[in-house]
Amino acid sequence: MTSSLASMLSALLAQAPTPEELQEQINLDSLVLLEVFYFFTVVIMWLIHVGFMAYETGAARRKNIMSTAMKNILTIAVVTPSFYYFGWYIYGCFEHGGPAEGHAGPAEFPGFCGLTAPWSAGMAGNLESSLTGHLSLVFFLAFLLFSWTTASIMSGALIERVRLSAYLILAVVLGSGVWIMDAAWGWSSGGWLTTNYGFHDSIASLVVHGVAGAFALGVLLNLGPRIGKYDREGRARTFRPHNTHLTLMGLMLIFTGFYGFYAACLFIQSTVFPGWLNIYLSPTTLGTIAMVITFGFAGGFTGGWIASRGDPFWTLSGGLAGVISVSAGADVYHPSLAYLLSATGGMVAVWSGGYIEKKLRVDDAVGAVAVHGVCGFYGVFLVGIFAGGFPTGLNNVPSSFGGQLMGMLAFFPLAFLPGYIVSWLLKKANLLRVPPEVELEGLDMAEFQQDFFPEFERVPEVVVLPDGQEVEAAPILIEEYTRTNGHRAGAPAERR
Amino acid sequence: MIDSFPYESWDEVATTFWTFGPEDSTGTYVLTVLGIILMVAALIYWVWLEEKKLTAQAALLRGAGGLPPASPTAPGPGFAEPPLAGPSTDPGP
Numbered sequence: 001m002t003s004s005l006a007s008m009l010s011a012l013l014a015q016a017p018t019p020e021e022l023q024e025q026i027n028l029d030s031l032v033l034l035e036v037f038y039f040f041t042v043v044i045m046w047l048i049h050v051g052f053m054a055y056e057t058g059a060a061r062r063k064n065i066m067s068t069a070m071k072n073i074l075t076i077a078v079v080t081p082s083f084y085y086f087g088w089y090i091y092g093c094f095e096h097g098g099p100a101e102g103h104a105g106p107a108e109f110p111g112f113c114g115l116t117a118p119w120s121a122g123m124a125g126n127l128e129s130s131l132t133g134h135l136s137l138v139f140f141l142a143f144l145l146f147s148w149t150t151a152s153i154m155s156g157a158l159i160e161r162v163r164l165s166a167y168l169i170l171a172v173v174l175g176s177g178v179w180i181m182d183a184a185w186g187w188s189s190g191g192w193l194t195t196n197y198g199f200h201d202s203i204a205s206l207v208v209h210g211v212a213g214a215f216a217l218g219v220l221l222n223l224g225p226r227i228g229k230y231d232r233e234g235r236a237r238t239f240r241p242h243n244t245h246l247t248l249m250g251l252m253l254i255f256t257g258f259y260g261f262y263a264a265c266l267f268i269q270s271t272v273f274p275g276w277l278n279i280y281l282s283p284t285t286l287g288t289i290a291m292v293i294t295f296g297f298a299g300g301f302t303g304g305w306i307a308s309r310g311d312p313f314w315t316l317s318g319g320l321a322g323v324i325s326v327s328a329g330a331d332v333y334h335p336s337l338a339y340l341l342s343a344t345g346g347m348v349a350v351w352s353g354g355y356i357e358k359k360l361r362v363d364d365a366v367g368a369v370a371v372h373g374v375c376g377f378y379g380v381f382l383v384g385i386f387a388g389g390f391p392t393g394l395n396n397v398p399s400s401f402g403g404q405l406m407g408m409l410a411f412f413p414l415a416f417l418p419g420y421i422v423s424w425l426l427k428k429a430n431l432l433r434v435p436p437e438v439e440l441e442g443l444d445m446a447e448f449q450q451d452f453f454p455e456f457e458r459v460p461e462v463v464v465l466p467d468g469q470e471v472e473a474a475p476i477l478i479e480e481y482t483r484t485n486g487h488r489a490g491a492p493a494e495r496r
Numbered sequence: 497m498i499d500s501f502p503y504e505s506w507d508e509v510a511t512t513f514w515t516f517g518p519e520d521s522t523g524t525y526v527l528t529v530l531g532i533i534l535m536v537a538a539l540i541y542w543v544w545l546e547e548k549k550l551t552a553q554a555a556l557l558r559g560a561g562g563l564p565p566a567s568p569t570a571p572g573p574g575f576a577e578p579p580l581a582g583p584s585t586d587p588g589p
Contacts, residue, residue, distance in 0.1 A: 074542075081535040085528065118531075119524035163550070165542040172539070431543060435554035446553035447546070 030270040031135060037268055038138035044260025045145040047253045049076070052152040055250030056159055059366050061461060062242040063442020064160045066452050071159070071167050075151045078168045079175035083147045085118050087176035088140055092116030094184040095191045142264040143183075146208055147175040149261070153212035154419075156366035158219060160239075161226050161439050164447065166432045170422060174215045178418050182207050182411050189281040189394045198397030199407040200390060202278045203265045203289060205328035205379025206407060211415040213373015217362070218419030222427045225363030227439055228463060228473065228480045235466035236357050237476070244312065251316040255297060258323060262289050262330065280393045284331035292330040296323035296342040303346025314353070317367055318346030321375040328379040332387040341382055345375050377412075380404045440477050 017025070053072035060068040093113035115122035115136060122136040151171035158167060186193035187207040193199035201207050230236055241247055266286060267277040278284045297319045304318015325345025326338045333341070353370035356362050362369070384401030392399050426432040433439075438446040445451070451458075461473040516523030 078535070078539065081531060085532050085535065118528045119520055121520075124524075163546055165539070165546045168539060168542055431547070434550050437554045437557040438550055441553070441557055446550050 030268075033270055034268045035135055035138050038135075038142050038264060041260045041264035042138070042141045042145055045142075045149075045257050045264065048145070048149055048257030048261065049152060051250045051253030051255075051257060052149075052156065053250065054246050054253060056156040056247075056366060058243040058246030058248075058250060059156070059241045060159050061239055061442070062453060062458075063444055063461070065242065065444065067164060067443035067447045068159045070447070071155045071164060072152055074164070074168055075148055075155065075171050075175070078172050079147050079151055080144060082172045082176035083144050083180070084123070084140075087147060087180045088116045088123070088143065089113075089118070090177065090180045091143065091184045091188070094181060095188055097185070097192060143180070145264070146183075146204070146261070147179065150179040150208055150212040150215075151175040153209065153368050153372045154216040154219065157216040157364045157368040158223060159365045160443065161433050162223055163431060163434055166423075166426050169426065170215075170219060170419070173418055173422050174212060174415075178215055178415055179208060179211050182211050182414055185410065186407050187279055189279070191393070193403075193407050193410060194280055194393035195395045195397065197403035197406045198392045198399045199380075199403050200280070200383050200387065200392040200399035201328045201380050201407065202280070202284075202331040203262055203293075203327035205324055205326075206376045206411055208376070209324045209327070209372040210376025210380070210408075211411055213369045213371075213376055214412050214415035215419035216364070217369045217373060218416045218421075219423040220362050220364060220369070221420060222423040223433060225361065226365070227436060228477045229363045230361055231466065232483075234361055236361070237466060238464035239473075240462050240464065240470075241313075248312060248316055251320065255319065255323075258293060258320075259290070262293050262327075265289070278331045282331070282391060282393075282396075289330045291335045292326055292333050292338040293323055295335045295338040296326045296330075296345075298322075299339040299342030300325070300346040300349075303343035303348075304350055305346075306343075307347040307350035314350050314367075317353075317371050318349055321349030321371045322346045324372060324375040325379045325382065329383040329387045332383075332390050337386060341386065345378060348378055349375050377408055380407055436481055440481060 049072060053069050056072065057065050057069045093116065114120055117123070123140070125137075151174055154170065154174055155167060183191075183204075185191045186199045187201060187204060188194065191199075226239070228237060229239070263286060265279055266284065266289065267279070267281065269275060269277050274283050274285055276283065276285050300319040300322015301315055302318075303322060305315040307318070308314035322342030322345045325348070326333055326342045330338070349367070349371045352374040353364075353367040356364055356367075356369055364370070381404060383399060384404035388400050389398045391397065392403075397403070423432055434443055434446065461477075462470050463473040463476055464470050516527055
């Protein structure tokens with residue numbers, strides 16, 4: 001009996017995995033967990049783009065719905081390849097402003113730069129089980145979805161008069177060049193803003209939202225307002241969205257997708273406590289940022305509702321603005337602090353949106369510059385005050401107001417100037433804006449030769465005057481067209 | 497758990513098998529260049545096609561008389577009933 005038990009025990013021990021084998025199994029499970037996690041953040045982030053499409057299409061007038069939606073769809077067609085061929089390489093190699101050590105990239109991650117080239121092993125199907133092997137593909141995809149987001153942020157501001165092709169060119173510049181350069185500088189553990197100044201923007205208040213808003217502002221200055229947006233005294237009129245319900249549903253889809261966005265901004269380190277790292281490789285947790293985004297929405301809705309006195313569009317936009325305002329410090333903030341700060345963010349969006357529209361007379365059709373741009377910069381500003389001293393980046397440099405200011409000073413020109421210059425060049429080539437006749441009739445007929453609501457009776461388009469009176473739009477639009485001789489920004493006289 | 501694949505015997509081939517060659521080879525360079533050419537060509541085509549469409553539609557609208565001429569004259573009473581309530585491709589008289 002004893003010998004039988006001993007032989008059974010020795011047989012079991014012989015089959016038992018060694019500590020090395022167990023460690024190998026744990027490592028493999030950890031890698032699989034990581035890959036699955038990022039895959040599903042990408043899936044959830046698609047909802048952001050569904051939401052942007054619904055949001056902008058609902059905000060457009062009936063005559064411009066498909067041209068608006070196609071911008072969002074074709075963003076994927078142009079930003080995906082350009083980010084693959086150029087954008088990811090910029091992120092991998094330009095942390096110090098340029099590939100300081102040649103193709104080898106930054107010293108902190110030797111070899112990562114080379115792996116971001118489109119012909120490298122890390123950029124196609126492979127069986128290399130490491131962070132720079134096949135797992136780099138899901139990292140790439142998460143960043144690609146961020147890139148789509150930057151372009152989509154800009155797209156809403158330009159609707160109803162920008163050429164589709166002009167938007168696509170601008171989307172490539174922003175989505176595959178501008179934003180990823182700023183991410184390399186200040187949204188990576190080895191970026192020069194991070195390692196030298198402790199710049200801290202954990203969930204991309206500035207590097208995604210603020211930069212996209214600043215880029216959009218540069219474009220809007222060249223694009224000009226929609227015909228009829230401002231009267232002779234420069235007072236703003238309002239165009240009625242063709243479907244506010246669709247716009248609000250789009251915003252809710254964006255909010256849902258933002259949970260994926262938040263999650264994708266973290267690294268899993270499942271074999272080391274606490275298991276999660278922020279983009280700067282400092283410890284945090286998924287629950288921490290999930291609390292902040294949720295309270296950010298709550299505070300943002302509240303602030304937007306108060307500041308806009310209950311306007312539905314601005315109440316929901318306030319939610320997004322609130323989250324953007326607390327994203328930079330989402331790995332640090334207490335939920336109550338996030339609630340308070342996001343409420344101010346919702347208010348800032350409403351007030352700055354009104355200022356941009358009425359005082360600066362910049363026709364941002366969806367308030368993107370206010371919600372994303374202003375609140376993006378506001379978010380990193382808040383970190384300098386409410387999270388000063390938190391260690392950031394590989395050098396553990398304490399975040400500070402000065403460091404945050406340095407990031408803002410670096411990123412505003414990095415974003416605004418390319419947007420302004422490229423749109424200026426397109427304007428000079430008469431490729432930025434549709435002809436005014438087409439704008440008045442609606443872009444859908446010119447672009448697609450059809451009415452996309454054929455079963456519904458057409459009703460006269462209306463416009464809301466500065467005094468709140470709602471009147472038929474056609475006489476006003478004709479008058480504005482005639483007053484300017486049909487000459488609008490981006491449409492030189494010699495072409496008509 | 498499936499752990500009986502003859503992984504060791506074919507993993508080398510599977511890892512390095514890419515159509516037109518492995519990483520950092522002429523094949524991958526050629527594929528990259530072809531992809532960039534398609535990307536740029538598509539953008540140029542979008543610009544060209546849209547310009548063609550917009551120019552044609554603008555000319556059609558002007559020819560249809562639905563819009564006032566682009567001239568320095570002030571709008572006259574003839575524009576009091578603008579036909580801009582919605583899309584129209586009617587070429588007019």
